[in-house]
Amino acid sequence: MRRSVVAVLVVAAVVVVGVAYREGLLPASIDRFAASDGPPADAGGGGGGGKGGRRNATPSVTVTQAETGDLPVRRSTIGWINSVASTPVTTQQQGVVTRIALANGADVKAGDLLVQLDDRAAQATLARDRAALTRDQATVVATTADLKRAQDLVARKVDSSQQLDQAVAAAASAAAVVTLDQANIDADQVVVDDMRITAPHDGRLGAFLITVGSLVQPGNSVVMLTDMTHLEANFTVSDADVCLLRQSLAAGSVPVRVSPSNQPTAVAIGPKAAAATQPHPATPAGSSAEATVDFIDSTINTSSGTMAVRAAVPNDNRLFWPGQAVKVDVDLGMHTNVVLVPTVAVQPGQQGSNVFVVKPDQTIDVRPVELAGIVGDRAGIVSGLQAGEAVVTEGQLSLASGTKVNVRDAKPAVAPPPKGAPKTGPQTSSSAPQAVSGSEAKL
Numbered sequence: 001m002r003r004s005v006v007a008v009l010v011v012a013a014v015v016v017v018g019v020a021y022r023e024g025l026l027p028a029s030i031d032r033f034a035a036s037d038g039p040p041a042d043a044g045g046g047g048g049g050g051k052g053g054r055r056n057a058t059p060s061v062t063v064t065q066a067e068t069g070d071l072p073v074r075r076s077t078i079g080w081i082n083s084v085a086s087t088p089v090t091t092q093q094q095g096v097v098t099r100i101a102l103a104n105g106a107d108v109k110a111g112d113l114l115v116q117l118d119d120r121a122a123q124a125t126l127a128r129d130r131a132a133l134t135r136d137q138a139t140v141v142a143t144t145a146d147l148k149r150a151q152d153l154v155a156r157k158v159d160s161s162q163q164l165d166q167a168v169a170a171a172a173s174a175a176a177v178v179t180l181d182q183a184n185i186d187a188d189q190v191v192v193d194d195m196r197i198t199a200p201h202d203g204r205l206g207a208f209l210i211t212v213g214s215l216v217q218p219g220n221s222v223v224m225l226t227d228m229t230h231l232e233a234n235f236t237v238s239d240a241d242v243c244l245l246r247q248s249l250a251a252g253s254v255p256v257r258v259s260p261s262n263q264p265t266a267v268a269i270g271p272k273a274a275a276a277t278q279p280h281p282a283t284p285a286g287s288s289a290e291a292t293v294d295f296i297d298s299t300i301n302t303s304s305g306t307m308a309v310r311a312a313v314p315n316d317n318r319l320f321w322p323g324q325a326v327k328v329d330v331d332l333g334m335h336t337n338v339v340l341v342p343t344v345a346v347q348p349g350q351q352g353s354n355v356f357v358v359k360p361d362q363t364i365d366v367r368p369v370e371l372a373g374i375v376g377d378r379a380g381i382v383s384g385l386q387a388g389e390a391v392v393t394e395g396q397l398s399l400a401s402g403t404k405v406n407v408r409d410a411k412p413a414v415a416p417p418p419k420g421a422p423k424t425g426p427q428t429s430s431s432a433p434q435a436v437s438g439s440e441a442k443l
Contacts, residue, residue: 060406061395063358068387069340071373071380073244073333078261079235081313083228083322085201088221089114093122093194097214104207108199108225115210115222119195126188133181140178143171203227231313231320233258233291235328236306242296244332245309249293256311257329258320259288289313289320293330335372338380345391346371346379355385356392356399364392364403 095117102114150167154160206224210216233256237245248254297308311328313320320326347354349368357365369384385391390407392399399405 058404058406059395059398060408061356061358061392061399062408063390064342064345064393066381066385066387066389066391067340068337071335071338071340071375071378072331073335073373074329074331074375075237075241076327076329077235077237079233079258079326079328081320081322081324081326082232082234083203083226084230084232085203085225085227086322087200087203087225089197089200089223089225090219090221091115091117091194091197091216092218093117093191094215094217095119095195097210097212097216100208100210100212102205104205106205107228108203108205110199110201112199113196114199114205115197115208115216117195117197117216119192122188122191122195126185126192129181129184129188133178133185136174136177136181140171140174143167143174147171197222199225201225201227202229226322228318228322229315231315231322232294233311233313233326233328235309235311235330236301236304237309237330237332239300239305239307241332242300242307245293245296245330248332249296254293255331256291256293257288258291258311258313259327259329260320261325261327263287287319289315335380335382338372338382339385339387341379341381341385341391342393343374343377343379345393346374346381347396355381356396357385358390358392358405358407362405362407364399364401364405366399366401 097115098118099116100114101116102108102112108114147164147167147170150164154164203225206226208223210222216222245254291311291313293309294312295310300307309330311330341355345355346369347356351368353369353371355367355369357367359365367384369381372380372382374380392405394408395405
C-alpha cells in the first residue's frame with residue numbers, strides 16, 4: 001500500500017514539472033538543468049516546442065552624437081550685494097523736529113523733503129538782515145547823491161577837494177555795507193534751508209530714528225537712505241584665476257551672471273496676488289541679472305588665497321536687496337574647439353571620468369576622457385573622444401565594455417546657450433557626476 005502511494009506521488013510530481021517546463025515557469029537554473037541534463041521533451045508528458053525559460057534581454061540605451069564647439073571657463077561662487085550709495089542722512093543745524101514728511105521705507109527722489117525742523121528763529125534772522133539790506137541800500141542812494149553834488153561843486157571850484165574825498169569814502173562805505181548785508185542774507189538762507197532735511201540722492205528710506213518733538217543735533221543721523229537701483233556684487237576669485245581674469249579685463253568686459261542664492265518656492269498672497277492659485281516656477285523669469293566686472297582689488301589676500309572682485313549690477317526690477325547673498329557665475333575665458341557632450345553622458349570612474357561610446361557594431365566601448373570643464377548641461381572634453389561619435393546618455397547602469405545594446409531614438413545634441421546666459425537648471429539624470437569640475441568650478 002505504501003509503495004503504491006509513493007509511486008502515485010512520483011508520477012504527479014513528474015507531471016507537474018513537465019507542465020511547468022512546457023509553460024516556461026521554471027527558474028532559470030532549473031531550466032538550464034532541464035535543458036542540459038533532463039530528458040528530452042518527447043520522453044515525458046510535456047510535448048515538444050517548449051519556450052525554454054527566460055532569456056537575458058539586450059539593454060536599450062539612448063545616445064547622442066558628440067559635437068565640436070566652445071565652452072566658457074566659468075567659475076561659480078557665493079557673493080553678497082552692496083549699494084553704491086548707502087547714506088546716513090544728517091543735519092548741520094540744531095533744531096526741534098516739527099514734521100516727518102514721509103513714512104518709513106518710502107522711495108524718494110533727490111531733493112524730496114524728509115524732516116522739517118523748527119525754523120522760526122532762522123526765518124526771523126533772515127527777515128532782520130533783509131530789512132538791514134533795505135536800510136543800507138537807501139544809505140547808498142543818499143551817499144551817491146552827495147558824491148555827485150561834491151563832484152559838481154569841486155568842478156565849479158566852489159568846494160574843496162577834501163569834501164569830495166569824504167563824499168567818495170562815504171559812498172564806498174555804504175556800498176560795502178550793502179554787500180555785507182547780502183552776505184548775511186545768504187548765510188541766513190543756508191540756515192533756513194538746513195532746517196529742511198532733504199534726500200541727497202534717489203533711494204529707499206529705512207526707519208526714522210527720530211520723532212516729532214525730538215531735538216536734533218548736528219551730525220546726528222535721522223534716517224538711512226539706500227540707493228536700490230545701482231548695486232554691486234562683491235565676491236572673490238582664486239589666486240589661480242587672477243592672471244586669466246586680468247587678461248580678460250584687458251581684452252574687454254568680463255560678463256557675470258548674478259542670481260539669488262535661494263530661489264523662492266512659495267507664492268505671494270494678498271488681495272492683489274492675481275496668480276495666487278497658479279503654481280510657482282522653480283526658477284521664475286527674470287530671477288538673474290547680467291553684470292560686468294568693474295573692479296578688482298590691488299592685492300591678493302594671502303590668508304585665503306583669493307582676490308576681491310566687484311561687478312556692477314542693474315536693479316531696476318528690485319530683484320536684489322543690499323546685504324543679500326547671491327550666486328555669482330563669472331566667465332573668465334573660453335575653451336575653443338572642444339568636444340561637447342551632455343553632462344549626463346560623463347560618468348565618474350576609479351581612474352577619472354568615462355563615457356560609454358556605442359561602436360558601429362552596437363557594442364559598448366568604455367572610454368576614459370579628460371574634461372575641459374562642465375557648464376550647466378554641457379561637458380567639454382579635450383581628449384578621449386572625437387566629434388561625431390555616439391555616446392550613451394541614458395541606460396549606463398548595466399553597461400560594460402563589449403556589451404551589445406539596442407539604440408533607442410537618439411536625442412539631439414545639446415545646443416550651446418547664448419553667451420552670458422548659461423543654463424543652470426538641475427540635471428535630469430541621477431547618473432551624472434555629482435562633483436562640479438573643470439570650467440564650472442567652485443571658487
